[in-house]
Amino acid sequence: MLYIQKNPVNFxxxxxxxxxxxxxxxxxxxxxxxxxxxxxFLSDYTSxxxxxxxxxxxxxxxxxxxxxxxxxxxxxxNKFTSQSIIIGIIMFSMGLTLTTEDFKILAQRPFDICIGAxxxxxxxxxxxxxxxxxxxxxDGIGLGLILVGCCPGGVSSNIMSYLCGGDVAFSVGMxxxxxxxxxxxxxxxxxxxxSGAKITINGLPMFVSIIxxxxxxxxxxxxLNHALxxxxxxxxxxxxxxxxxxxxxxxxxxxxxxxxxxKFFQSGIVIFVAVLLHNSLGYFLGYCAGRLTxxxxxxxxxxxxxxxxxxxxxATNLATTTAQFASTPESAIICAVSCVxxxxxxxxxxxxxxxxxxxxxxxxxxxEA
Numbered sequence: 379m380l381y382i383q384k385n386p387v388n389f390x391x392x393x394x395x396x397x398x399x400x401x402x403x404x405x406x407x408x409x410x411x412x413x414x415x416x417x418x419f420l421s422d423y424t425s426x427x428x429x430x431x432x433x434x435x436x437x438x439x440x441x442x443x444x445x446x447x448x449x450x451x452x453x454x455x456n457k458f459t460s461q462s463i464i465i466g467i468i469m470f471s472m473g474l475t476l477t478t479e480d481f482k483i484l485a486q487r488p489f490d491i492c493i494g495a496x497x498x499x500x501x502x503x504x505x506x507x508x509x510x511x512x513x514x515x516x517d518g519i520g521l522g523l524i525l526v527g528c529c530p531g532g533v534s535s536n537i538m539s540y541l542c543g544g545d546v547a548f549s550v551g552m553x554x555x556x557x558x559x560x561x562x563x564x565x566x567x568x569x570x571x572x573s574g575a576k577i578t579i580n581g582l583p584m585f586v587s588i589i590x591x592x593x594x595x596x597x598x599x600x601x602l603n604h605a606l607x608x609x610x611x612x613x614x615x616x617x618x619x620x621x622x623x624x625x626x627x628x629x630x631x632x633x634x635x636x637x638x639x640x641k642f643f644q645s646g647i648v649i650f651v652a653v654l655l656h657n658s659l660g661y662f663l664g665y666c667a668g669r670l671t672x673x674x675x676x677x678x679x680x681x682x683x684x685x686x687x688x689x690x691x692x693a694t695n696l697a698t699t700t701a702q703f704a705s706t707p708e709s710a711i712i713c714a715v716s717c718v719x720x721x722x723x724x725x726x727x728x729x730x731x732x733x734x735x736x737x738x739x740x741x742x743x744x745x746e747a
Contacts (some may be wrong), residue, residue: 417621424624425535425722431628432718434636445633446698452590454583458700461633462587465695466595468626468698471619472553473599475536477607479485480554483547490677494552496666497685499563502527502660509652521572522709523652527691528567529557530592532687536625538724542731544680552684557596560692561588582735583700585740591695631693634698634714638707653715657723661686679731687724690716 420427435442447460506527510520531553539549556563565584606612664685668678690713697703697710 384692396453409443410618411745414617414619418619420621420624424627425718425725427624428620428628428718428721431632432635432714435632439636439639441555442629442632442636445629452586454586456587458581458590458591459699461630461695462591464626464633465591465691468623468691469517469557469592470595470599471623471626472557472597474603474616474619476554476596476600476603477549478604480547480550483551487548487551490548490673491551491555491632492673493667493673494548494681494684495555495559496659496665497681498531498556498604499528499559499567499665501667501685502656502688503567505656505659505663505711509655513648513652515648515652517651518706518708519652519712521568521706522693522712523656523710523716524566524571525564525697525703526690526713527690528564528571529693530560531565531684531687532689532691532704532724533719534627534721535687536723538683538687540678540721542679542683542728543676543735544682544683544731545676546675547592548677549680549684552681556684557689561585561593562565563601564588568688583702586695587696587700588692590625593690599658600616606740626722627691631714634694634710634717637698639716647716649712650719653712653719657686657716659725660688661723661736683724683727686727687720688716690714 431442445459445461445464449458449460449462452458471571503524506524506529509515510523515523530590536546536549536553538544539546562585565582602612603616661682665678665682668681674679694710694713694717697713698707705708
């Protein structure tokens with residue numbers, strides 16, 4: 379009381395500062411909650427968001443022209459574009475979800491992870507090769523499908539596994555391993571399977587591109603999560619990243635449509651048939667692989683989604699920025715179609731599995747009653 383009488387001005391200033399800090403904190407919390415709600419909305423409606431951006435860009439190509447803006451050329455002649463940064467942000471968001479526990483899971487479950495990795499890099503690449511031959515796809519389009527098949531599992535497959543009652547730890551483990559192996563396996567498999575095409579494939583540019591846009595961002599995300607994972611503010615920021623990844627994926631698709639949209643229908647319905655067959659058979663054969671190796675229902679669903687859903691965003695980036703694909707810009711078209719369709723089909727499959735579980739529970743309760 380004596381302090382107030384002697385220093386009324388200081389007292390008032392102090393009270394105002396306190397109130398200002400409280401108001402600022404409330405504003406920050408309100409903004410963060412709004413961003414988290416937006417992120418959840420984008421994650422829940424990934425397919426719709428991607429399709430919406432694709433359709434809008436088809437009619438307004440200049441809207442996404444910035445995605446293809448070239449920033450510089452790396453030492454192996456790869457174009458580093460705005461799209462490369464977007465892919466890096468998507469992979470960074472995946473890295474932010476990884477913890478040391480995830481790597482312990484890999485050590486504890488080597489058999490499951492090994493089966494998953496083998497299925498990932500055998501089923502989808504050879505499926506793509508077979509479909510290319512059966513449908514007699516043009517070299518550029520066929521190369522794009524093979525590239526999609528040889529890429530690691532998609533980052534959204536972890537979310538789909540969670541939604542369908544799959545084994546999330548197994549899903550994260552598979553995605554992590556296939557991503558770590560991708561700098562070697564993707565160039566190797568593409569070079570091997572596309573060797574018959576009238577296109578020269580050199581694995582080095584792809585290897586460098588994957589290191590730049592996948593491995594480095596994932597590693598940075600993991601290190602930050604390990605260092606700041608217990609920080610409350612950091613945890614709140616993490617909740618926003620799934621939405622950022624969805625927007626990034628939409629921009630990648632939009633970028634391809636911006637540059638190649640006019641060629642979308644030149645190859646006719648065959649592109650859509652090829653993508654549908656590749657993706658659907660991937661889900662089916664992935665499930666079969668789980669069944670043949672004696673996995674439980676949760677793991678079978680997980681390996682099905684992990685095998686069927688590819689990182690088509692990475693494939694799109696490789697097709698548009700890697701030096702080896704400069705002569706076949708049309709290869710990016712089928713990669714972009716895969717981006718859109720994998721998001722839709724993954725959501726549908728996860729929903730079907732979840733609906734099946736609900737019906738099973740309902741029937742079980744009816745029998746008990």
